[in-house]
Amino acid sequence: MTISSSPEYPASLQLTWPSQVLRGSAQVPASKSESNRALIIQALAGGGQLRNLSDANDTQLMERLLQDPAAATFDAEDAGTVMRFLTAYLAMTGRQTELVGTARMLERPIGVLVEALRQLGARIEYAGQEGYPPLRLQGRTPQPAEEDPTELTVRGDISSQYISALLMIGPTLPSGLRIWLTGKVGSRPYIRMTQALMQHFGAQCRDLGEVLEVRSQAYQPTDYTVEGDWSAASYWYAMVALAPAGSHLTLPTLRRYSWQGDQAIVGIMAQLGVQTEFLANESVRLTQTAPAAAVEQDFTDCPDLAQTVAVVAAALGVPTIMTGLESLRIKETDRIAALQQELAKFGGALTDEGEGRFRVSADGFEVKNQTVATYHDHRMAMAFAPLALRGPLTIEAPRVVRKSYPQFWQELGKIGFEVR
Ligand SMILES: O=C(O)C1=C[C@@H](OP(=O)(O)O)[C@@H](O)[C@H](O)C1
Ligand SMILES: C=C(OP(=O)(O)O)C(=O)O
Known part of the structure; x- marks a missing residue:
């Protein structure tokens, strides 16, 4: 993996996971x-x-x-x-x-x-x-x-x-x-x-x-001293949720008492099969558990978590109702439209049910060499990347991650993904 040495990112990255349990420690950037x-x-x-x-x-x-x-x-x-x-x-x-x-x-x-x-x-x-x-x-x-x-x-x-x-x-x-x-x-x-x-x-x-x-x-x-970034941590939660059984990860620099609302990922992912343990030295340990049968979640307070959660829910096949997504239309891209486009490539859907309710569903969700477009949006790249645990995947314009998490692809490489 040569991205770290290259100031120019390639036009696309291919991600492959060698089908083993996911274990180790990953660095999240500061908030x-x-x-x-x-x-x-x-x-x-x-x-x-x-x-x-x-x-x-x-x-x-x-x-x-x-x-x-x-x-x-x-x-x-x-x-x-x-x-x-x-x-x-x-x-x-x-x-x-x-x-x-x-x-x-x-x-x-x-x-x-x-x-x-x-x-x-x-x-x-x-x-x-x-x-x-x-x-x-x-x-x-x-x-x-x-x-x-x-x-x-x-x-x-x-x-x-x-x-x-x-x-x-x-x-x-x-x-x-x-x-x-x-x-x-x-x-x-x-x-x-x-x-x-x-x-x-x-x-x-x-x-x-x-x-x-x-x-x-x-x-x-x-x-x-700035705390680690909980929005960035959400991608690692997604990985633990989608990894083979027995996976666990440690993330340093995250505090039990955080000023970041995106610490809400702890509670949301508890429903999608990831348990959080707060350790001494400001770190958390994530362990895979069983997901709930269905989830309903309001993202008004934590809009940046919506993409992570939509992708995980679709991949796990957990029927999920998402509300509070209004602000997603005016972020780095129209994130609702982008999610709808990209989830569809895998057999997933984000359906507008009216009155601010969106339903995540999946019909034979499968990861098999699809190419994910990223719409100039770092969170599109990072939210879809964990799907590589379920099959090979290509991410377009991987450079987008530099907005919030420049080391993201390197961290994936360190934990065992093949990143080409
Ligand atoms: O104040 C901030 O640091 C942010 C506020 C949120 O934006 P909105 O207030 O526009 O929802 C969030 O989506 C953004 O990533 C960062
Ligand atoms: C929406 C985001 O950032 P900003 O609004 O600061 O561009 C984000 O990081 O997801």
Whole structure:
């Protein structure tokens, strides 16, 4: 396996499993969500040492862009957190600059955040389509300090990243911020993660459910060690679920008490045949057990787990109802359409039953040399890769994993997959 030595990934990768039990230990990357928040807050705090930062492209990109705050253009590439967090961060500096991204990023909405920032005095224009990047930041009208926090009403049903972006700049505003959330709030644990990291850096945030409040206050430079990424861990859960009986794996750097909502994978995979044991030294041991006869799961709080779970449920033939998938349509790709296309190649289906309910089913699910398209989406590649435990498989554009888990294919090679 030569991927590690090559900066250029091949056009496709063939994965084969030598039909033995799956055993050993796999490295997950550090959480990109924690890393990207910690980087923004560190910049606002003016210090603090960050340990175990993610090597994900999304994080390296954030780090690089923050090092050159005077740049004329900031290219957020395909990183949602970079686009949304930097928009808020840069808008508050009052600088004139531009934020751009990949073609897909220009289809991912940002109007809710721009509208909120305008109410905080930011002058932001759309350089292309109204409500979408690219953005032109044209400075900021300073606002006087008031006794009461500035009130904003923000929709919570499109992306929680707007709310996290606003919260993080909240302490730096002269009057602080009171955010009224409307609509069905999705990805709520990511908002809590933001609050937890803000608090770690000395800024208090009150969470009253539909109202979030941050007073004007100084962040304190603080050190932080980033936890492993639970979304990335989900692919290893999938592997244990699909591996021959008797398989087990250890994953280091994962905490029992996590700030990441995607730790929900522990409970979800308990139903799909993977038992989790939290060990000392921040690691978990995954053991294969029997799956439930049927599963029903809401992904409102953990949308990034949906692809992993859909693929495992289809491959195991466990009838599964998935709800809370609304935000999947506006991520790196339309993940619902992508799942439907790719599952069909194996005899699986993700059927829209209306009213937000999707049914995973399978009719003679079989893995036999299919080629999986990845739609510029890291999670499509990583969610389908575990199927290689059931038969040979080709993954197109394997480079996509660099967004969150650059070492993914190497880790597969180390655990015993043939990766060509
Ligand atoms: O704040 C974050 O770090 C994230 C929030 C979620 O996005 P949405 O809030 O858009 O659902 C998640 O899907 C994304 O991978 C990371
Ligand atoms: C949706 C994702 O990321 P982002 O929104 O930050 O691009 C993801 O990593 O699955």
